[in-house]
Amino acid sequence: MQLNRHVFTTSTAALLLATLILPFKSASAQTIPSLKDAFRKDFGIGTCLNNAQIDERDPKTTEFIARQFNMATPENIMKSALLHPKWDTYNFEMADKLVAFGKKHNIKINGHTLVWHSQLPPFIRGIKSPDSIRTFFTDHIKTVAGRYEGKVFSWDVVNEALNEDGSLRKSVFLQHLGDDYITEAFRLAQQAAPKTELYYNDYNNEQPKKRAGCIDIIKKIKAAGVRIDGVGIQGHWHVGKVPFADIEESILQYAALGVKVMFTELDIEVLPRNFQGADVGQRMTANEQSNPYVNGLPDAVQQQLAADYENLFKLFLKHKDKVTRVTFWGVNDGDSWLNGWPIRGRTNYPLLFDRNNQPKPAFEKVIALKK
Numbered sequence: 001m002q003l004n005r006h007v008f009t010t011s012t013a014a015l016l017l018a019t020l021i022l023p024f025k026s027a028s029a030q031t032i033p034s035l036k037d038a039f040r041k042d043f044g045i046g047t048c049l050n051n052a053q054i055d056e057r058d059p060k061t062t063e064f065i066a067r068q069f070n071m072a073t074p075e076n077i078m079k080s081a082l083l084h085p086k087w088d089t090y091n092f093e094m095a096d097k098l099v100a101f102g103k104k105h106n107i108k109i110n111g112h113t114l115v116w117h118s119q120l121p122p123f124i125r126g127i128k129s130p131d132s133i134r135t136f137f138t139d140h141i142k143t144v145a146g147r148y149e150g151k152v153f154s155w156d157v158v159n160e161a162l163n164e165d166g167s168l169r170k171s172v173f174l175q176h177l178g179d180d181y182i183t184e185a186f187r188l189a190q191q192a193a194p195k196t197e198l199y200y201n202d203y204n205n206e207q208p209k210k211r212a213g214c215i216d217i218i219k220k221i222k223a224a225g226v227r228i229d230g231v232g233i234q235g236h237w238h239v240g241k242v243p244f245a246d247i248e249e250s251i252l253q254y255a256a257l258g259v260k261v262m263f264t265e266l267d268i269e270v271l272p273r274n275f276q277g278a279d280v281g282q283r284m285t286a287n288e289q290s291n292p293y294v295n296g297l298p299d300a301v302q303q304q305l306a307a308d309y310e311n312l313f314k315l316f317l318k319h320k321d322k323v324t325r326v327t328f329w330g331v332n333d334g335d336s337w338l339n340g341w342p343i344r345g346r347t348n349y350p351l352l353f354d355r356n357n358q359p360k361p362a363f364e365k366v367i368a369l370k371k
């Protein structure tokens, strides 16, 4: 009897304590402030979405996404390798699901991407004739942009066409179609999707030389009488090294051309890296130092990450008349592509939510700007 009462009291006390502490330790999705609501009057807040999220495999994740974001970009499923696997075969299943997801949850979709040198269908490698490349290029843009007209809000028409020095990347498109292929892509997209916003998207295009190349592209498209609505700065940056001055200068210079400015794939990586940017073809070899935070992020790095995000959002707010969208490349740290690139199997912490969708100090700092 004595023993039983003891067990009863300790477990009741434990339960009471848990009820008191738990809400603070792990806030439920509904008690976490909403990013999209906080910045509603300033700019859109987006995320990329993967297959599991689009398929709504976990209702809690769906609820979390719908509460935090009002814009989304498919992480992979609208890339040509997935959408257009064979010369005359398209697979629209997942992309259609994404459109339905957006409609259901009031999330605007940014199509990503019509023309990119990476994640191309394998059959492209076998094509040697410029005519066939042109046929692929034209049919792909017309078919895809046409199908999603009125269904997606915008398109990254061309992705990553520039080298770091501002010259054009020697992609299969440049090699076979010549310098005008970018303008041509926008012309075709405009014809197929007259009501959809059309963007050029790249990484490191806040850096002066690459920015100059990007400005040339925008001017050239406009000079041809073709429409371009915005420019995307991907924003794959590194903790403690975010190039704030270049970012601000880029917002001003791009906006002066009359295009919207967006941050389209934001993440701030915390792991060692020996190069800057986001060239998916570039890889690093692992060594003993390359994955230091498997058991958690040291507080100093956590605070630096929070300060970087705070300063970035301060800058975005300062230029909210020019910045129309900020999209994170992932919902939480566990989703991030940076756990697998440029080295596979690392534990990275580049986003505002941890692996359990709990807000990190960076989230608190960003939200506090609106309080």
Ligand code: XIL
Pocket (backbone or CB within 6 Å): 075, 076, 159, 234, 265, 278, 280, 337
């Ligand atoms: C990445 C995806 O996140 C990965 O899942 C995929 O394996 C490779 O591509 N720039 C872009 C994005 O425009 O499409 C890339 O996404 C990241 C760099």
